[in-house]
Amino acid sequence: MDELDAGIIRLLQSDARLSNRELARQLGIAPSTCLERVRSLARRGVIKGYHAEIDPAALNRGVQAMVAVQVRPLSRAVIDTFKASAAKMPEVLSVFVLSGGDDFLLHVGVPDLDALHAFLLDRLSKRREVTGFRSSVIFQQVSNPAPSRLAQSS
Amino acid sequence: MDELDAGIIRLLQSDARLSNRELARQLGIAPSTCLERVRSLARRGVIKGYHAEIDPAALNRGVQAMVAVQVRPLSRAVIDTFKASAAKMPEVLSVFVLSGGDDFLLHVGVPDLDALHAFLLDRLSKRREVTGFRSSVIFQQVSNPAPSRLAQSS
DNA sequence: TTTGAAAGAAAGATACT
């Protein structure tokens, strides 16, 4: 992970469809060198994939929410089962398994508030292991499009 | 937004570097047709970009957390200022502006627990508008790699 | 590792259906 790798990562994070030529040009190296670096990053698992970012509204997910969920009993079996089930629900964009007061955080995207309500009542609260949840509608979201490598704190 | 557009979106969500030829082949259409569709989707803002997915560990962000933040007073000025400031912090991956008991949710990624502690104490609690926060370490995350278009509920 | 050059593949443009 040298300067060059960091540069490749930075550029591909913001535009995954940059041609290898253009990538090489911006970094001041030969296309063949650049291609070998990119392949190495993929082989080592540093680059895990390339994804198109889609407008949530176009996917009928104009309403998004964070739902903090508590499940009981807190056994590995219950955690794993709920995690897998939640991840399969079409409304769920992401499942986070958390420490602290809440056991899970679900990032959900749905067409409207009715659909959010239906998700909470018909999907979540129907599960026996779910003992409670709080939902917060997401008014706005700002994401870091290309998080950089942090320095070691020690 | 017909069947074809949905197919293009689905395929590019899971692999943004598919060549136009391969994309066209998998959808059973001509490459030129496919290219025009993809461009139209980008022009209309349905496709918002293409991003490489990077292993958090390689970015020294092996420890991630969700931090729920409360700010006061709850004015537009305070909300906007905190939102912009948080988004600029290098540890912050994403800022969510929420309804409900908490005003913000910060998705943060840091090298280790020391760095998380330092973030909370040195960055967050130093801000005068922050009146409280709770942090939860993320043990696991499962994301839907290619969320599909939801049907209208009505 | 990095490079330049050569062969093969894909993109972009145009005209036609």
Add this chain to the structure above:
DNA sequence: AGTATCTTTCTTTCAAA
């Protein structure tokens, strides 16, 4: 809206430094 074809550009491989 979709297709066929041509030209230009890019990717990929490989031998060499």
